[in-house]
Structures are given as C-alpha cells and as structure tokens.
Amino acid sequence: MNFHLFAQNNREVPNIRRFTDNGKFLSCFDQFVSFSFAANDTFHIAIIYASTSYIKRRSLWHDLSILMSSNPGRPWSFIGDFNVVLGNHEHRGSNFVARLPVKEFGAWIDGNHLHYFPTIGSLYTWTSGRLGSARIDKRLDGACCNSDWIASWNSISCHTITKYFSDHFPVLFQSESTERNPLPFNVRSMWLQRPYCEKLVSDAWNISWFGCHIYVLNQKLKKVNRKLIYWIRNVFGNVNGTVTNATNNLARFQANLDSHAENDDLILQKL
DSSP, X not given: OOOEEEEEOSSSSOOOEEEESSOEEEEEXXXXXXXXXXXXXXXXXXXXXXXXXXXXXXXXXXHHHHHHHHSTTSOEEEEEEOOOOSSGGGEESSSOOOHHHHHHHHHHHHHTTEEEOOEESOSOSEEOOOOGGGOXXXXXXXXXXXXXXXXXXXXXXXXXXXXSSSSBOOEXXXXXXXXXXXXXXXOOHHHHTSHHHHHHHHHHHTSOOOSOHHHHHHHHHHHHHHHHHHHHXXXXXXXXXXXXXXHHHHHHHHHHXXXXXXXXXXXXXXX
C-alpha cells in the first residue's frame, strides 16, 4: 500500500502508530499523536490512547485543549480509546461508574464545543471478558469533532468493526463528500499462483482487433476482464461473498452476545 510509519506516541513502548503516504506531523505526547492533512481544507486529527488512570488523563484533556487553541478555526477530530465513558448509559456491569472521570471527560468535550458521535454497531466497544456478574462492558472507544469538521463534509459516521482477538472493537471514523472516485480493479495474488492465469491473460490479450490504438486497447482490456471474471468465478467461486458471509455471521454473533451478556455459553462459544 506504499504506507510508511509516519508518527508514534512518546512512550518507551509506543502503543499508537500512524501509517500514511501523506500528511503533516503536528505533535506527539504519551497519550496521543496529532497530524494534519489537506483535502478541500486543512484537517487536524489527534489519535488517542488514553491512560487507565483518570489522574493521568487530566494532562491529556489539558494538552488536547491547548493543541486546539493553538490551531484555531480549523476542522478538528479526535479518535481512539478514551478509556472513560460519558455516563452509566455507556456502562454495563454490577458497579456504577466513577463520577469525577465522567465529569472531567464531559467538561473537555463541552469546553471545546465538540460533538461526540454515537457508534453504529456494538453499543459497547470494550469488554472485561469475564463471566456472569463479573462481566463489565463499556463504550471506551469513539470519535468526536468540532463544528468546523462537521461543516466540511456531507456525511460523518463512527462505526464499530467486527473484532477477532482484541477486547476492544476497532472503530472506523468516516468523513465523506459527495464526490466518489471509481473503485480500482484489484488483482489478487492467489490468482497469479495458478499457472493457467498467465496463459488466460496472454491468449485474451493477443486476440487481433482492428481500429485506432485507443479502440484496440479498450477492446483488449474488456476481453481480458471478461475472461478473468469467468475464470475466477469457476475456479475460486464468490470469494468476496464467502468473506462477507463469514464476517456477517461473526458480527451477528457478537451482536447477540452484546444483547445477552449474561449468557456464559455465548461467551465460552466466542472463546
């Protein structure tokens, strides 16, 4: 994908890494990394991995506020693991959440006029993984942004992605305009491992066509494309459909688990 390590947080063992092919580095601290990129405007983003200690998180809220105030009038978004909830509605378990960390988190959001997006998908993004009454679920991961960010895009959403091994759901924060580029045709490496693939492409390409160069090139590409699609469907089947079905099955299972956290059989089945 031609990405390179762009930035990482300032810790002895970094736990935030950003890979990219463009962008401008702004700053890094132990709990976040910030950068900017240019599109229809210059956008600023901070990737967050907050401490589990609310005492240490106080410096995070302070540093992020200073960062925003030093870059005024710009679209800002903040994405990652905040390690705190906004209230008991984002917590499920036998205990109530501590009020002071919730208050400080809310004060940072309100003080900087940020909009905290609800996650589409799983309500809770983290689980303790324990059984029975010891199980705790929280919404610790998400994204928020200021009004300048919202005004710059036609559509903004925050989704949870199907998780596999982690105790956190990955979060996808999407900001889209109405303009969309066509999807490229991607060649899969597993196709090239079949010896017949090269012969199929060669035979289709070497068919003679008469006309101008652009017309001939267009016809050759269409012929190769049709041959490849027919061959792929017969040899590999609907790979994308198989992957999609497997992912959807896992997502349904996790949604069922999310709704029936007291069912230890479901938890053990996931393990």
